[in-house]
Amino acid sequence: MSETLPGSADIEPDDLKAARVPVPPQAIAPALAQPRSKRSGRSNFELYSWIFMRVSGIVLVFLVLGHLLIMNILDGGVQRINFAFVAGRWSSPFWQVWDLLQLWLAMLHGTNGLRTVINDYAEKPRTRFWLQTILYVAAVFTVVLGTLVIFTFDPSIG
Amino acid sequence: MSATDTLEVDPALRTVDVTFRLHRYNPETDAAPHWEDYVVACLPTDRVLTVLQKIKDEIDGTLTFRRSCAHGICGSDAMRINGRNRLACKTLVKDLNVRKPVTVEAIKGLPLEKDMVVDMEPFFEAYREVLPFLIPDGHEPTRERLQSAEDRATFDDTTKCILCACCTTSCPVFWTDSQYFGPAAIVGAHRFIFDSRDAGSAQRLEILNSKEGVWRCRTTFNCTDACPRGIEVTKAIQEVKRALIFKG
Ligand code: SF4
Ligand code: SF4
Ligand code: FES
Numbered sequence: 001m002s003e004t005l006p007g008s009a010d011i012e013p014d015d016l017k018a019a020r021v022p023v024p025p026q027a028i029a030p031a032l033a034q035p036r037s038k039r040s041g042r043s044n045f046e047l048y049s050w051i052f053m054r055v056s057g058i059v060l061v062f063l064v065l066g067h068l069l070i071m072n073i074l075d076g077g078v079q080r081i082n083f084a085f086v087a088g089r090w091s092s093p094f095w096q097v098w099d100l101l102q103l104w105l106a107m108l109h110g111t112n113g114l115r116t117v118i119n120d121y122a123e124k125p126r127t128r129f130w131l132q133t134i135l136y137v138a139a140v141f142t143v144v145l146g147t148l149v150i151f152t153f154d155p156s157i158g
Numbered sequence: 159m160s161a162t163d164t165l166e167v168d169p170a171l172r173t174v175d176v177t178f179r180l181h182r183y184n185p186e187t188d189a190a191p192h193w194e195d196y197v198v199a200c201l202p203t204d205r206v207l208t209v210l211q212k213i214k215d216e217i218d219g220t221l222t223f224r225r226s227c228a229h230g231i232c233g234s235d236a237m238r239i240n241g242r243n244r245l246a247c248k249t250l251v252k253d254l255n256v257r258k259p260v261t262v263e264a265i266k267g268l269p270l271e272k273d274m275v276v277d278m279e280p281f282f283e284a285y286r287e288v289l290p291f292l293i294p295d296g297h298e299p300t301r302e303r304l305q306s307a308e309d310r311a312t313f314d315d316t317t318k319c320i321l322c323a324c325c326t327t328s329c330p331v332f333w334t335d336s337q338y339f340g341p342a343a344i345v346g347a348h349r350f351i352f353d354s355r356d357a358g359s360a361q362r363l364e365i366l367n368s369k370e371g372v373w374r375c376r377t378t379f380n381c382t383d384a385c386p387r388g389i390e391v392t393k394a395i396q397e398v399k400r401a402l403i404f405k406g
Contacts, residue, residue, distance in 0.1 A: 042364060046373035047402055120376070123334050 049112055056105045063102045087155035096150055103146045111139040173199040176256045181263030182273055202252035223274035233322030237274050238263045243324040243384040265327035281323050284339045288347035288365055293358030303355045313352040316345045316394050318387040325381035325391050337370045341381035341391045348394040363402055372398050
């Protein structure tokens, strides 16, 4: 019996290469820091986006349910909604802020949700990139347009 | 003369013919993987691994799969059995519906090499990246590093991992994004992040805070369902998220 077992330390990579069976490269050198892909620098973006989804979700439950209640159920419901009704509501800063918050939170929440859905389902980086570009353009357009309407709404055009 | 002479055989232990539908792929001859059926006489107490070995020994010697311990410890025989990730050596025939063919295929999301064999390197790469070893600080102690029972309990569950990849290859996020660290690597990180003797937690948390880290997890619990060691994988991932949020 030999004293030393033929441990991996005794095997030179060249010995393995000369062996009859072709050895896959990773069997020769288990590179410890083999790059999966460059880790994109330190950033807490994903952490904050994760928290944002939870917080905005909770806030939206109240904002949207309140909105639906006021618009569809309370005194007269949807029948009473007309230009004058909307103009009346937006003359109060309270409802302006409510609607603005609702718009921004819903859009950011939805956009971020779709961003992760695209990340989950689009396999090719190019598909991912284009789908997300379309998504961001649509989101920015909607948010800007909505914000503009809330702030520049002119009740006299009715 | 032999011990078997005196063994009482339970009359309920009759063999049944079971169809095993195996996903076969030989990279040298096949253009694409395909299904093939094998009918094997099985005892209810047979393990799927035993059946595969029987097919290899008696029907088709080219059938290729990994196994080592055959006792649920080495983690080398993870397979997709009837659509669920299991260890072939821990899955009994009696727990499967044998009226329909039993499907066995390689785990998903890793490069298929042959039959049930996949390239595990991407899986281990992700594991190595979370620094799965004790990082001590201070001087080398003169006696063992003591730890209270309560401190030990915080990461007890994740010490049980055998790196079989059942969890990571059941994860729908990993299927489409191979850059996601995957549940097994997070379990490996959890094992040390919550170890009171370890000083590398901040580093590991930083790694798992990246774009492909814990925030990719959708909390679908596939991994917890798949783990043959009964590790609460999703819970461990949530604990890492919580540590990241409250690390201050
Ligand atoms: S809980 Fe998370 S890690 Fe586990 S399978 Fe689901 S997405 Fe993957
Ligand atoms: S956590 Fe469970 S399923 Fe995942 S690699 Fe470890 S033992 Fe296997
Ligand atoms: S053969 Fe070792 S775990 Fe199944």
